[in-house]
Amino acid sequence: MIYPVVLCGGSGTRLWPSSRRAFPKQFAALAGKQSLFQKALARLGGPEFGAPILVTNDDFRFLVEEQAAALGLLDARILLEPAMRNTAPAVLTAALTLQAQPEALMLVAPSDHMIRDTEGFRTSVALAAQAAQKGALVTFGVEPDRPETGFGYLKLAGPAAVGQMVAVSGFVEKPDRDTAAGLLEQDNVLWNAGMFMFRVRDILQAYRQHAPHMLALCEAAVAQGEEDLGFFRLAADPYEKIEAISFDYAILGKAESIVAVPLASDWSDLGSWDSLHAVSAEGPEQLSQMGPVTAIDCENVLLRSEEENIRLVGLGLKNTVAVAMRDAVLVASLDHAQDVKKTVDALKADAVPQAEDYPRFYRPWGWYETLCLGERFQVKRIMVKPGGILSLQSHVHRSEHWIVVAGTAQVTVGDSVKLLSENQSVYVPLGEIHRMENTGKVPMYLIEVQTGAYLGEDDIVRYEDVYNRD
Structure with missing residues (x-):
């Protein structure tokens, strides 16, 4: 049995104004009628999967419950973090709730990535399960197609090929452009997709060896936690003492027997408007149109209106993103899509509510x-x-x-x-x-x-x- 662990407590700023602190991108319907969180739950469902474990925080608990229930997932286990401590403690607390099933497999996945080829994705999951059942810690990788500086990279012991597992020899965290360009030329490099699979007993042993202090605090947070309206609320006092650190830094960078599985599906982290444009643009003009919009003589443009009563019209635009909401409008060059965070920082500095509040x-x-x-x-x-x-x-x-x-x-x-x-x-x-x-x-x-x-x-x-x- 594979237990999905879906991480859905984070917030991003590069997809402002659709994504804000009060309503982050994983809960938004950015590509279709379902949210990215719901799409993640859908591809992690089926007879081979157990009830999912959803790790979030107090702000989003009812939103997580409601969107999961809309898919008929009434048996999901929802863990509430009392403080944001990155991915290492989140993965560990999920593992601790499964420690009575040491041979069970955990599949850890973010809630805000886009994968349209579900069949190809599940083929990769089945391959990863073979390695995890033998004691390996498995990470999933994506073949890079550009010198991306916003992703981490996996360095492999041999060439990467879909349908094969390769040992991981090292990690490169968000390189500069020159380093990324050099990595792109190598055949033994993958983007780190931020998804992992392992047996419960193997990952708990890895924490015992490489993060014993975190293990003790997380054990206390689970032991002292309590049920609350169908959620499980981790105890605040021990959890807030945990170091904020990613799973990659805390465990994968130190552990042995790390194996990479190249994804046999498409993949996008949808971290910015240009990445959404890349997966949704159509036709020779490369237009991405969402909601009540009209594009006239436009090229390489993303137009999005989230209000049925607001008609967004683009005329003669090139290489542009325009997003209209009831309380905010963003117009930017696609070349600056990675810098939208600067917009949020400027609005916060001026105490503008739209910086973080959702309408x-x-x-x-x-x-x-x-x-x-x-x-x-x-x-x-x-x-x-x-x-x-x-x-x-x-x-x-x-x-x-x-x-x-x-x-x-x-x-x-x-x-x-x-x-x-x-x-x-x-x-x-x-x-x-x-x-x-x-x-x-x-x-x-x-x-x-x-x-x-x-x-x-x-x-x-x-x-x-x-x-x-x-």
């Missing part, structure tokens, strides 16, 4: 988005999923009007509890205790109009909350 805010009960914001008023659109319950709360500085536009809402205002159906509304006076719940079987949508002197999200006094939020 749609996800909550365990659903989501909300601001449609209009002015002095002393705000209009929101709210979706409450079936079974979703907002906390019993009150506000000190604002009153609210709720108008149901789809579905049915069970509404508590003071001592009154009643059902509101489509086109019905209710008024929540300032200071009144209130709650909203979707007791139906379809999503419930409503428009909320807030009025008052202060409209911030921290103007909430909670009395009860089924999601154990403060």
Whole structure:
């Protein structure tokens, strides 16, 4: 049995504005209707795979659960890291949850990579399983096609060939352009795809040998951890003491019996807009068009609009990326796609909310988005999923009007509890205790109009909350 371990707690900035700290790229539908995280889960499912272990953090726990459930994965084990400590502790804690099955195989994979050839990928996984069952630590590699400076490289003991396993003789971490160009000329070099396979007992032994202090802290984090609403929350005190270090540095660079399997499929880390353009561009003009967009006399261009009511038109553009969202627009040269992080840094320096906040805010009960914001008023659109319950709360500085536009809402205002159906509304006076719940079987949508002197999200006094939020 192969247990997928999917790492889905990180955040990136090079795909801003679609990817932000509050909603990183693995949860975005960048290539199709499913998110990259969901695509990863789909290719790691089937009779040869056990229930996946999903490693994330508190910010994304309900988003991970919801997107997994949308695929019918109700048995996934979700581990919550109390602090970001890179990949080495994440892999180790996942292994510790499987230590009762020492002969089981673990397949560690990022949640934000794109692989379209699932059959070819699984062929490579089957080959890797043969080596892992014999005690090898297996890493997956990709044949390089350009002098990429953003990837790590695997140096092999012999020529790399799809369908064959080759011993790893060394690692090169994100080289400069001249070094990358030299590596490209060699036949025994692969990009490091950041995916690994091994038996549980072999990887635990590797940590005992090469990272014993980390092993002790992770064992304590698991032993002192606790179940929380279907998640497993690792204990914060020991986990926060762990060094932040990658799995490659902590283990692979020190261990023996490292084997590389060249992927028999396509692969992209989708780390920037130019990499998304490379896998999605079509036709002789090399156009990548996503959402309501129109390209006129354009060449080598990516156009993306994430709002159905915002039509993005490119006229006479060349070598350009343009991304339109409700609250932000990016226009950049594809040659500078790797530098989008500078944009985020500049926005953060100016305290611009769009640097990290996403226009749609996800909550365990659903989501909300601001449609209009002015002095002393705000209009929101709210979706409450079936079974979703907002906390019993009150506000000190604002009153609210709720108008149901789809579905049915069970509404508590003071001592009154009643059902509101489509086109019905209710008024929540300032200071009144209130709650909203979707007791139906379809999503419930409503428009909320807030009025008052202060409209911030921290103007909430909670009395009860089924999601154990403060």
